[in-house]
Amino acid sequence: MTDELNTTVYDDADADVSHVTDETVAVLGYGSQGHAHALNLHDSGVDVIVGLREGSSSREDAEASGLTVKTPDVAAAEADRVVMLVPDTVQPAVYEAISDGLEPGDTLQFAHGFNVHYGQIEPQEGVDVTMVAPKSPGHLVRRTYDRGEGTPGLIAVYQDATGTAKEGALSYAKAIGCTRAGVIETTFQCLNELKLIVDLMYEGGHMEMWNSVSDTAEYGGLTRGAEVINREGMEDVLDEIQNGEFAREWITENRAGRPSYEQYRQAEQDHEIERVGDDLRSLFSWGEDEQREEAPADD
Ligand code: NAD
Ligand code: MG
Numbered sequence: 001m002t003d004e005l006n007t008t009v010y011d012d013a014d015a016d017v018s019h020v021t022d023e024t025v026a027v028l029g030y031g032s033q034g035h036a037h038a039l040n041l042h043d044s045g046v047d048v049i050v051g052l053r054e055g056s057s058s059r060e061d062a063e064a065s066g067l068t069v070k071t072p073d074v075a076a077a078e079a080d081r082v083v084m085l086v087p088d089t090v091q092p093a094v095y096e097a098i099s100d101g102l103e104p105g106d107t108l109q110f111a112h113g114f115n116v117h118y119g120q121i122e123p124q125e126g127v128d129v130t131m132v133a134p135k136s137p138g139h140l141v142r143r144t145y146d147r148g149e150g151t152p153g154l155i156a157v158y159q160d161a162t163g164t165a166k167e168g169a170l171s172y173a174k175a176i177g178c179t180r181a182g183v184i185e186t187t188f189q190c191l192n193e194l195k196l197i198v199d200l201m202y203e204g205g206h207m208e209m210w211n212s213v214s215d216t217a218e219y220g221g222l223t224r225g226a227e228v229i230n231r232e233g234m235e236d237v238l239d240e241i242q243n244g245e246f247a248r249e250w251i252t253e254n255r256a257g258r259p260s261y262e263q264y265r266q267a268e269q270d271h272e273i274e275r276v277g278d279d280l281r282s283l284f285s286w287g288e289d290e291q292r293e294e295a296p297a298d299d
Contacts, residue, residue, distance in 0.1 A: 010183040019171030021045050026079035028072045030058035032138035034085035040145045044175040051075035077101030083109045088216045089254045092120045102127050113188035118247040129159035130169040137212035150180030205277045222264035
């Protein structure tokens with residue numbers, strides 16, 4: 001279907017799930033996105049291996065849900081599609097550890113354009129490089145799928161070695177439920193969502209919202225949040241994203257052990273709005289009758 005802006009919106013009828021059900025898929029990481037993708041793929045009949053570090057606290061959780069767990073290098077070597085769902089700042093190191101397991105014709109897939117767009121990962125030739133990014137935190141990707149619904153998603157193709165990279169991305173989007181809601185093709189840049197983020201604050205306050213979004217989104221919010229509420233500030237921040245300044249700062253911050261990130265986070269946690277909000281939210285009845293599904297704890 002095509003909307004008013006002439007954007008093609010892909011739905012279930014546009015995607016063939018057999019492309020991914022014929023593959024073995026390695027999902028690296030079992031956090032917000034990782035657990036949702038792995039469980040939805042598994043329920044869609046895809047052969048999934050979850051890639052986790054030796055000693056990861058998520059292993060037990062994944063195995064209890066019926067998933068196979070191996071180390072990232074072994075999972076990637078056995079897989080035809082390797083999906084990077086570890087935090088953005090960890091991905092370059094994980095890529096180094098798994099790249100030998102990528103053979104020509106395999107697919108390397110992301111849920112965010114950050115590392116490829118800003119040159120932190122330069123994928124080898126011969127593999128397809130794609131993005132399938134649900135426009136939603138992981139627990140909603142899982143919860144909506146369970147209800148027979150889905151969350152909208154973006155797909156992108158960065159490198160098409162096989163000629164079927166886009167078909168594969170659409171197939172994966174279908175297997176995790178995104179084509180039930182609608183999928184749009186984009187590039188390896190970023191888009192923003194507002195309501196889903198506001199819903200998370202409404203459900204669980206600032207801290208639950210920060211915990212559900214990626215570290216990259218959290219750092220951007222903590223350092224630039226106050227600026228984007230007016231148009232001029234928003235344009236300045238968009239400039240910083242597009243010219244790479246934000247990416248450089250975030251990479252440097254991580255190399256230094258995240259000193260400012262931790263400071264911003266603590267201030268947010270200690271803020272009065274967060275403490276009063278906790279008390280207030282405990283009075284709402286939806287806290288009791290709808291059991292919130294938390295993403296598995298980070299390890
Ligand atoms: P997360 O922080 O929730 O989880 C990451 C998981 O990676 C951890 O739970 C852990 O299991 C694993 N991990 C951490 N370090 C590791 C290491 N060194 N080796 C192996 N495994 C390790 O991450 P997330 O927020 O789900 O983000 C994953 C990707 O999805 C990112 O690219 C992010 O930008 C993208 N994304 C996230 C959201 C979101 O709502 N959270 C939405 C769209 C896209
Ligand atoms: Mg492989």
